[in-house]
Amino acid sequence: MAAVSTRDIIKKFGEVPAVNGISLTVPHGEFMVLLGPSGCGKTTFLRIICGLERQTSGDLLIGGDIVNDIPPRARGVAMMFQSYGLYPHFTVRHNIAFPLKTQGIPRTEINKKVEWASQLLGIGHLLDRRPRQLSGGERQRVALARALVREPTALLLEEPLSNLDAKLRASARQEIKQFQQRVGVTTIYVTHDQVEAMGMGDRIAVIDGGRVRQVGKPTEIYDDPADRFVATFVGTPPMNIVAKNDGYFGFRPENFLPKDMINGEACTEFNFRVDRSEYLGSERIVYGVIEGFDPKQVITAKLPPAHVADEWIRPGEWHPFAVRNSALRQFDNDGKRASRH
Amino acid sequence: MAVIAEPIVKPASRFRFILDRRDMLGSIFVAPAILYVLLLVGVPLLMAVYYSVSAYTIYNPTWQFVGLSNFVDILENPVFRETLYNTFIFTFGSQILGLILGKFGALVLLRPFPGRKFVRALVILPWAVPIALATVAWQWMFDSLYSVINWTLIALHVIDRSQAPNWLGNPDLAMLSVIVVNAWRFFPFAIVIFLAGITAVPQDVLDAATVDGAGFWRRNYQIIMPMILPIVAIGLIFGIVFTFTDLSIVFLMTNGGPVGATSVLGFQGFQTGIVSGDVSHGAAISLFMLPVLLIVVVAMLRFIRRREI
Numbered sequence: 001m002a003a004v005s006t007r008d009i010i011k012k013f014g015e016v017p018a019v020n021g022i023s024l025t026v027p028h029g030e031f032m033v034l035l036g037p038s039g040c041g042k043t044t045f046l047r048i049i050c051g052l053e054r055q056t057s058g059d060l061l062i063g064g065d066i067v068n069d070i071p072p073r074a075r076g077v078a079m080m081f082q083s084y085g086l087y088p089h090f091t092v093r094h095n096i097a098f099p100l101k102t103q104g105i106p107r108t109e110i111n112k113k114v115e116w117a118s119q120l121l122g123i124g125h126l127l128d129r130r131p132r133q134l135s136g137g138e139r140q141r142v143a144l145a146r147a148l149v150r151e152p153t154a155l156l157l158e159e160p161l162s163n164l165d166a167k168l169r170a171s172a173r174q175e176i177k178q179f180q181q182r183v184g185v186t187t188i189y190v191t192h193d194q195v196e197a198m199g200m201g202d203r204i205a206v207i208d209g210g211r212v213r214q215v216g217k218p219t220e221i222y223d224d225p226a227d228r229f230v231a232t233f234v235g236t237p238p239m240n241i242v243a244k245n246d247g248y249f250g251f252r253p254e255n256f257l258p259k260d261m262i263n264g265e266a267c268t269e270f271n272f273r274v275d276r277s278e279y280l281g282s283e284r285i286v287y288g289v290i291e292g293f294d295p296k297q298v299i300t301a302k303l304p305p306a307h308v309a310d311e312w313i314r315p316g317e318w319h320p321f322a323v324r325n326s327a328l329r330q331f332d333n334d335g336k337r338a339s340r341h
Numbered sequence: 342m343a344v345i346a347e348p349i350v351k352p353a354s355r356f357r358f359i360l361d362r363r364d365m366l367g368s369i370f371v372a373p374a375i376l377y378v379l380l381l382v383g384v385p386l387l388m389a390v391y392y393s394v395s396a397y398t399i400y401n402p403t404w405q406f407v408g409l410s411n412f413v414d415i416l417e418n419p420v421f422r423e424t425l426y427n428t429f430i431f432t433f434g435s436q437i438l439g440l441i442l443g444k445f446g447a448l449v450l451l452r453p454f455p456g457r458k459f460v461r462a463l464v465i466l467p468w469a470v471p472i473a474l475a476t477v478a479w480q481w482m483f484d485s486l487y488s489v490i491n492w493t494l495i496a497l498h499v500i501d502r503s504q505a506p507n508w509l510g511n512p513d514l515a516m517l518s519v520i521v522v523n524a525w526r527f528f529p530f531a532i533v534i535f536l537a538g539i540t541a542v543p544q545d546v547l548d549a550a551t552v553d554g555a556g557f558w559r560r561n562y563q564i565i566m567p568m569i570l571p572i573v574a575i576g577l578i579f580g581i582v583f584t585f586t587d588l589s590i591v592f593l594m595t596n597g598g599p600v601g602a603t604s605v606l607g608f609q610g611f612q613t614g615i616v617s618g619d620v621s622h623g624a625a626i627s628l629f630m631l632p633v634l635l636i637v638v639v640a641m642l643r644f645i646r647r648r649e650i
Binding site: 047050051052072073077078079081082083084085086087088089098099102103146 | 543545546547548549550551552553554555556559564567568648
């Protein structure tokens with residue numbers, strides 16, 4: 001029995017479908033990431049799960065029961081919002097206790113649970129402060145404590161790291177992930193950041209245009225993208241996609257290497273003209289075109305900087321490059337993955 | 342041959358950039374407001390203070406100083422004490438009624454419905470209509486013979502024709518009537534205040550409350566109301582100050598009657614000081630509003646600061 005599952009959920013705003021038939025199953029204890037560009041319908045889908053929006057059609061099951069018409073408070077899901085949605089006029093203690101108070105839980109029980117949740121997140125010393133007296137990271141923990149305090153069937157997180165600065169984000173990522181593993185709560189995490197998705201998700205559902213493009217483990221998403229959208233949305237720089245007669249083929253920039261770096265494995269060779277390059281410290285990104293294909297198609301290669309001397313990269317020069325055949329991906333004309341190796 | 346235009350040399354003046362200086366420009370912009378307050382509020386206030394400690398009447402325009410005896414006189418006068426009581430009832434009654442109507446109206450106007458824009462515009466009318474016109478209209482509605490309110494109640498068989506209330510003739514009903522009219526005038530302002538406050542509550546907070554299990558009432562009274570309380574309190578300060586000092590509705594509708602039942606401070610000050618010509622006692626009555634309002638306003642401002650979030 002899955003913690004959360006949906007069957008062909010459609011949500012239309014007027015005539016426009018924001019969610020266009022999502023069927024997804026999230027088993028107990030899984031960390032599922034919904035990844036997609038802004039406006040792809042991932043947040044709307046999350047709001048349908050917690051009951052803030054009613055789907056136009058389709059079924060939503062939480063803990064095995066259909067909850068289509070059950071109000072949010074009876075669904076047993078908790079949600080942490082992008083800007084946390086803390087109650088500014090309550091203390092931290094009162095914020096965390098609020099979801100329990102609405103359920104009419106006795107006061108002693110509430111105190112015990114607030115204690116438990118605040119210990120879990122290490123915010124015991126903040127209980128008597130108000131949200132405005134907290135830093136971004138502390139607010140996030142309070143929001144997380146408030147979401148977890150009633151031990152929900154599923155925890156929904158809506159872009160929780162987008163309000164943190166880059167440094168804090170990296171540590172918060174780890175923290176949320178470790179924390180989720182310890183508590184074991186089923187988690188659905190919405191983000192547009194592929195680093196978060198790859199780094200945190202047990203599985204990722206890539207969403208675009210209100211549809212799920214692919215569901216899979218991070219490695220599957222990265223190595224075996226189901227279509228051109230997934231291939232180019234995940235990965236920086238994105239996968240190179242080149243048109244050929246009967247469709248497209250693609251390869252990751254880090255698999256596009258100077259011929260001499262490939263040691264005798266079966267590979268496909270290209271003549272690569274370097275146009276410009278960026279030195280990024282840990283790597284060098286080289287932009288150029290390959291001979292025999294669309295000359296406007298910019299191809300990127302990600303090279304280890306130590307391997308390539310500065311003078312080697314001269315604009316306009318042609319170099320023999322190659323891709324291991326095991327790293328080549330074929331796509332049909334309609335963009336779907338053609339054949340698996 | 343290229344001709345280069347002669348640069349126009351302006352005589353450098355010490356005052357050339359005077360309007361670019363923040364402090365100068367600021368003073369110039371603020372000066373009219375300060376002058377206005379000094380001349381039209383400050384001077385009359387000082388005059389009132391002087392009158393209140395003198396024996397000045399229009400029949401005997403002396404500037405003779407009498408100390409606080411005018412204040413002792415009015416405090417010993419039971420009519421004044423009743424007026425003070427009336428003023429409190431009038432002010433707080435109409436504010437409470439206005440706030441309830443305002444909250445209700447804001448909730449109705451928050452959700453989209455056909456013709457909402459029209460209704461929103463219409464709701465502002467009581468606030469925009471000249472007070473004299475509106476009061477005359479209400480006077481007819483409360484008329485002892487032609488009251489449309491009574492007519493409706495009789496037609497609906499709520500009351501019998503023989504026991505139709507005499508709205509402006511009965512002391513309690515007269516107070517209720519002026520309160521209703523003032524609340525009617527105040528509630529569009531309250532709606533605007535509530536609407537502004539409720540719209541300022543972040544959607545995330547409301548969504549969080551919904552997911553946390555709060556229903557309509559809990560969201561309203563445990564989340565929205567406490568969050569907008571500072572804004573509402575500011576609105577209430579305005580309402581209290583304007584109502585406490587107001588005399589127009591009472592003057593136009595009941596003339597303080599029946600038997601002084603609706604007489605309020607502003608009205609009595611006007612009656613005593615201007616109509617009867619006892620300027621010194623009139624000034625003392627009017628000045629009595631100052632400490633009362635000061636206490637109310639300071640208490641509310643402190644409350645707001647404490648609730649500031």
